[in-house]
Structures are given as structure tokens and as C-alpha cells.
Amino acid sequence: MNARMSLAPSSPSSPGTTLLVLDAEPLPRLGRLTGRVRVEHADTSTLAEKLPSADALLVWDFASDAVRRAWPGEGPRPRWVHTASAGVDHLMCPELAASDTVVTNARGVFDQPIAEYVAALVLAMAKDLPRTWDLQRDREWRHRESQRVAGTRACVVGSGPIGRAIVRTLKALDITTALVGRRPRTGIHGPAELDRLMARADWVVCAAPLTDETHGMFDARRFGMMQPSARFINVGRGQLVVERALAEALSKRWIAGAALDVFEHEPLGPDSPLWQVPGLIVSPHMSGDTIGWRDELSAQFLELYDRWAAGEPLRNVVDKKRGYVPGH
Amino acid sequence: MNARMSLAPSSPSSPGTTLLVLDAEPLPRLGRLTGRVRVEHADTSTLAEKLPSADALLVWDFASDAVRRAWPGEGPRPRWVHTASAGVDHLMCPELAASDTVVTNARGVFDQPIAEYVAALVLAMAKDLPRTWDLQRDREWRHRESQRVAGTRACVVGSGPIGRAIVRTLKALDITTALVGRRPRTGIHGPAELDRLMARADWVVCAAPLTDETHGMFDARRFGMMQPSARFINVGRGQLVVERALAEALSKRWIAGAALDVFEHEPLGPDSPLWQVPGLIVSPHMSGDTIGWRDELSAQFLELYDRWAAGEPLRNVVDKKRGYVPGH
Numbered sequence: 001m002n003a004r005m006s007l008a009p010s011s012p013s014s015p016g017t018t019l020l021v022l023d024a025e026p027l028p029r030l031g032r033l034t035g036r037v038r039v040e041h042a043d044t045s046t047l048a049e050k051l052p053s054a055d056a057l058l059v060w061d062f063a064s065d066a067v068r069r070a071w072p073g074e075g076p077r078p079r080w081v082h083t084a085s086a087g088v089d090h091l092m093c094p095e096l097a098a099s100d101t102v103v104t105n106a107r108g109v110f111d112q113p114i115a116e117y118v119a120a121l122v123l124a125m126a127k128d129l130p131r132t133w134d135l136q137r138d139r140e141w142r143h144r145e146s147q148r149v150a151g152t153r154a155c156v157v158g159s160g161p162i163g164r165a166i167v168r169t170l171k172a173l174d175i176t177t178a179l180v181g182r183r184p185r186t187g188i189h190g191p192a193e194l195d196r197l198m199a200r201a202d203w204v205v206c207a208a209p210l211t212d213e214t215h216g217m218f219d220a221r222r223f224g225m226m227q228p229s230a231r232f233i234n235v236g237r238g239q240l241v242v243e244r245a246l247a248e249a250l251s252k253r254w255i256a257g258a259a260l261d262v263f264e265h266e267p268l269g270p271d272s273p274l275w276q277v278p279g280l281i282v283s284p285h286m287s288g289d290t291i292g293w294r295d296e297l298s299a300q301f302l303e304l305y306d307r308w309a310a311g312e313p314l315r316n317v318v319d320k321k322r323g324y325v326p327g328h
Numbered sequence: 329m330n331a332r333m334s335l336a337p338s339s340p341s342s343p344g345t346t347l348l349v350l351d352a353e354p355l356p357r358l359g360r361l362t363g364r365v366r367v368e369h370a371d372t373s374t375l376a377e378k379l380p381s382a383d384a385l386l387v388w389d390f391a392s393d394a395v396r397r398a399w400p401g402e403g404p405r406p407r408w409v410h411t412a413s414a415g416v417d418h419l420m421c422p423e424l425a426a427s428d429t430v431v432t433n434a435r436g437v438f439d440q441p442i443a444e445y446v447a448a449l450v451l452a453m454a455k456d457l458p459r460t461w462d463l464q465r466d467r468e469w470r471h472r473e474s475q476r477v478a479g480t481r482a483c484v485v486g487s488g489p490i491g492r493a494i495v496r497t498l499k500a501l502d503i504t505t506a507l508v509g510r511r512p513r514t515g516i517h518g519p520a521e522l523d524r525l526m527a528r529a530d531w532v533v534c535a536a537p538l539t540d541e542t543h544g545m546f547d548a549r550r551f552g553m554m555q556p557s558a559r560f561i562n563v564g565r566g567q568l569v570v571e572r573a574l575a576e577a578l579s580k581r582w583i584a585g586a587a588l589d590v591f592e593h594e595p596l597g598p599d600s601p602l603w604q605v606p607g608l609i610v611s612p613h614m615s616g617d618t619i620g621w622r623d624e625l626s627a628q629f630l631e632l633y634d635r636w637a638a639g640e641p642l643r644n645v646v647d648k649k650r651g652y653v654p655g656h
């Protein structure tokens with residue numbers, strides 16, 4: 001018997017309910033659900049088989065695109081999918097978007113950590129810290145002049161909570177900051193202004209969700225438009241950037257530097273040419289992952305679970321057509 | 329004839345006045361003084377000989393301690409000495425302190441740049457950027473958890489304009505910050521509270537002037553008092569820190585990391601063991617030197633020169649007994 005069939009809509013959770021967890025590593029705090037729900041685990045190979053009998057799905061292994069591949073086209077499927085990530089690109093597919101399944105995300109957990117990470121990159125590039133490390137390794141004392149960040153201009157692309165936290169943090173460093181989102185509203189510029197704002201920015205920061213509209217948006221044309229002194233930072237998704245175009249822009253000195261924390265293919269293999277592009281800082285998708293992040297993600301999921309079990313409206317509900325939680 | 333003798337006190341500058349410049353490299357903008365004052369140049373070897381006939385001395389080569397060694401004990405000497413640096417430790421000596429010569433410094437020029445540099449180091453250490461560079465060099469994708477800086481505690485030692493700018497910048501990053509100065513006053517803790525504040529700080533930042541009181545203040549006892557997770561940053565003067573004690577504290581993991589921008593002996597030679605102390609970031613005394621800094625220092629001197637030439641009171645006057653410009 002499929003447990004979901006026996007449940008009234010107002011009481012979606014019971015010991016007969018099944019929570020399926022797609023995980024590659026243990027999830028803290030899940031013991032709190034003992035006796036309240038049947039918890040099953042799946043990996044990439046078993047997900048398709050287990051998905052139809054699950055009432056809810058927790059995508060803990062957010063690096064996997066298994067959900068997109070395993071999602072059942074018709075028939076029984078989870079009524080709720082939560083992903084322990086800000087982006088939902090790895091799980092969205094037309095069938096999920098068209099279904100009545102509610103999708104929620106980890107909105108909020110990564111905002112401040114990513115904003116700090118971007119500030120760290122901006123300051124490290126302004127103060128020439130990568131070169132300082134190289135010189136230290138070579139035991140060479142070489143004084144250089146560095147840059148002031150106060151008074152410089154940033155253009156932040158992506159007006160969700162992460163982009164807005166980045167703006168707050170850069171402004172706190174006296175950087176003049178413009179925010180660009182999908183549609184213009186108070187304090188946020190629309191896409192029509194992106195090229196103009198980017199062309200005069202010292203820092204172009206990408207924190208946009210990956211959607212059909214944003215895929216490959218940072219391409220040769222846009223890198224060619226930036227100032228030769230500009231630096232580009234991507235903490236959104238790898239596919240927002242045409243990596244080959246960025247590597248070429250750096251090699252040809254169209255722009256002065258860049259930092260990528262996300263990549264088209266993760267993990268980046270040892271053979272990737274990106275490791276050695278001049279002026280490019282490569283980090284392993286860690287901008288939002290501060291100590292305790294798994295605990296925070298878990299606590300956030302359990303709070304949502306309590307709401308779902310009580311039949312209360314969920315928070316952080318993703319607009320499945322747009323591919324993110326709509327803001328104000 | 330000594331030009332100084334013919335000048336009334338209210339008109340200290342004339343074409344007969346001599347401005348001596350201790351410089352190791354050209355000084356921008358000095359051409360503005362053409363026809364107004366006789367400009368002579370000295371280096372370390374000629375300073376002692378030229379000093380008695382100078383009315384004013386500009387210490388442009390602030391890395392040199394030639395002034396301290398060459399200062400005339402008695403007899404004619406400059407009435408005004410300006411140093412293009414925040415610290416005056418390199419030129420002060422008992423004879424200069426006891427004389428009626430006015431000493432001014434470059435107060436203000438370095439505040440914001442050094443504050444940004446400290447923020448860059450704090451964020452780089454919190455986000456483990458040095459390790460990221462090492463891993464990139466090795467083409468190795470290794471995800472780590474990093475630290476949030478918001479909510480951490482800093483203890484900034486040195487309550488002059490540089491220390492206060494550091495406090496403002498760290499506070500803007502939501503770091504809880506305590507400032508320690510020579511005497512307690514509103515918003516500033518006295519030296520008696522240093523050990524207590526330092527012992528609970530995540531970041532201990534030294535931006536104090538080098539004086540008899542502060543010499544070697546960061547020693548084994550103080551490093552032993554800090555938290556094992558704490559990081560130490562020195563942007564003041566090298567002699568404030570007992571370098572051997574810091575190296576030992578890092579090697580023994582008494583503290584988690586450190587960054588030195590200033591050293592007991594500068595430049596640091598290739599044989600110094602400091603280059604390779606684990607967890608120590610070494611940079612070549614560059615924290616305050618942002619693009620245009622020489623121009624700013626020069627503009628600041630020329631403004632002071634105009635005041636001096638007009639017989640107006642000087643700004644940035646150093647309390648020669650204390651060794652810095654007293655604050656409020």
C-alpha cells in the first residue's frame with residue numbers, strides 16, 4: 001500500500017509517511033524524526049526505483065543531478081521536494097515543473113557566508129594577495145602598490161538574498177554597488193541595464209540562479225565590454241559563464257582578473273586548463289560552506305518538515321517556472 | 329650665512345630658506361616649490377653634513393634611520409622635520425625630542441588603505457584562501473569548510489587614526505571589535521584591559537606606534553594567552569613583536585595563524601626563517617601603500633609647507649615624548 005493514499009491533505013505526515021533522502025554522506029540531526037516518519041535513503045543508482053513510493057524527498061546530495069534524471073513522468077511521486085542548496089537547477093525538469101509537487105530550497109543559509117567570500121576575493125585581488133603568497137614561497141621581498149576598494153564600483157548580478165547580501169557587504173566597504181535582477185524594481189536594475197553597469201564596474205559579481213535565461217550569460221561579448229582593469233567573480237553556477245571565453249578574456253588581458261568558485265563540470269579535473277589561466281583564482285565550490293553549514297541546512301529542513309507535517313504552508317517555495325524563490 | 333638667521337619668526341620661509349630632502353627616489357610634485365625655497369637633497373651618507381644648514385627637513389626615505397644617527401646634538405638644526413610616514417620611530421632620538429624642532433607626520437594618508445588591508449587578511453584567513461592558492465597550484469579540488477567572520481571578536485591595539493579605521497572596517501563586517509590605546513577613554517580600553525580582551529579575541533590586530541612602552545609587547549606570554557583558534561596581524565612596526573616568540577607560538581599551535589606586514593629588520597632577507605613559518609603570511613610592508621600614495625604624501629607635505637611658510641600653525645604635530653600625534 002502506498003502510504004500517501006491513506007493520508008488526508010491536512011495531515012500529510014504520519015509514521016506511515018515516507019521521507020526519502022538522497023544523500024552521499026550522513027545528515028546531522030535526522031534522528032529527530034525517529035518515530036515520526038519512515039526515513040529511507042537513496043543514492044544515484046536507487047533513486048528512480050524509490051522515488052514513486054516517497055511522500056517527501058530531501059535532496060541532501062545537492063551536487064547530484066539524479067533527481068532530474070529519475071523524476072517520474074506520470075504516476076506516484078513525492079508531494080514535496082526540499083533541496084539543501086540555494087540553486088534548484090540540478091533537480092528541475094519539465095515534468096517536475098509541470099507537477100503539483102512543491103519544491104523548497106535552502107534560502108537564507110548561504111547569504112552571509114557567500115557575501116563574506118566575495119568580499120574576501122575582492123579584497124584579496126585589490127591587495128594583490130595571490131602574488132604575495134607566490135613571493136613568500138620564493139622568499140622574495142618585493143614591495144608593490146595595491147588598490148583601495150573604497151570608491152570603486154561593483155555590479156552584482158542576481159537579486160536574490162545572496163546577491164542582496166553581497167551588495168550590503170560591499171557597500172559596507174564603501175564600494176559603490178549596483179544590483180541587477182530579472183526585473184527592475186526599487187533598488188534593483190533590470191537586465192536592460194546590465195551591459196551599461198557592467199561596462200563601468202571594477203567588480204562584476206555573478207550570483208544569479210541558473211535558468212534558461214541566464215545560461216551562458218557571461219560570454220565573450222560581455223567580457224569584451226568590461227574595463228581592462230575589471231575583475232569578474234562567479235559564485236552562482238558554472239554554466240552562467242562561458243569558461244572558454246573567460247579564459248580567453250584573461251589571456252588577452254581584456255579584463256584584469258577573475259575568480260571562479262563554480263564550474264561547468266564539478267569537481268574540476270586535474271587536466272582542466274582553468275587551473276592555470278593567468279589571473280584566475282580557482283576555488284572548489286565552497287563560498288557558502290562555513291563551519292556548521294550542514295547543521296544549519298539540517299535544522300532548516302527540520303523546521304520545514306514540522307510545517308509540512310502540521311499541514312502548514314511551507315517557506316522558501318521555489319517558483320518552478322522561474323527556477324528560484326521569487327522575492328519582493 | 330645661514331639663511332635661517334635672517335628670517336623673522338613670522339615668516340620662516342623665503343627663497344633664502346633651505347629645505348633638505350632625505351630621499352632614495354624622486355618625489356612627485358616637488359616642482360611646485362621652485363623659486364620659493366632652496367631644495368637640497370641628501371642621502372644617508374651626506375645627511376649629517378647637510379643637516380645643520382637646513383631650515384626644514386623632509387624625510388621622504390622613511391625606511392632609513394639616518395636622521396636618528398645624524399641629528400646634531402647642539403647648534404644649528406632644522407626647525408621643522410616632516411616624515412612621509414605614520415610612525416616616527418625611525419627618526420626620534422633624545423636630542424630631537426629635547427629640541428624645539430617641530431616634527432610632523434603623514435597622519436591620515438594610510439588609515440583607510442591599512443584598514444582595508446587588515447580586512448583582506450582577516451577574510452583571507454577566515455576563508456582559507458592561502459590553502460586555496462596552494463591547492464590550485466597543485467591542480468587539486470579539495471572542498472573545505474571555512475569560517476564566518478560576522479560574529480567573531482577582534483581586539484585592535486593602537487587607538488590612533490589607523491587603529492580607529494581598522495575598527496570601523498571590521499565592525500562593518502559585523503565583527504565585534506574592542507580598541508585598546510595608551511589610556512582609557514570613551515570607546516577605547518586602557519592597557520590594563522589588553523590581556524583580558526586579547527585572550528578572548530579571534531583576531532588580534534596590532535596597529536600601535538613603536539615607543540619604549542610598546543617595544544616587544546607581543547611576546548611569548550601574550551601569544552600564550554591567546555585562543556588556539558586566534559589569528560594575529562601586525563601592521564604597526566616589526567619591533568612591537570618578538571618574532572621568535574611568534575614563530576614558536578605558530579609552530580606549537582598556540583595560535584592558529586598570523587600575518588606580518590612589518591618586521592624587525594626590513595627588507596626581510598631570503599635567509600629569514602619567517603618566510604616558512606607554518607600559518608604565517610609574510611608581506612613586504614605594503615599595507616598602506618595604495619596606488620597614488622606617493623602623490624598623496626607629497627600633496628600632504630606641500631600643504632603643510634604652505635602653512636609653515638605662511639607662519640601658520642602646523643597640523644599632524646607629533647608629541648615627541650610619546651612618539652605619535654596625540655588624539656582626542
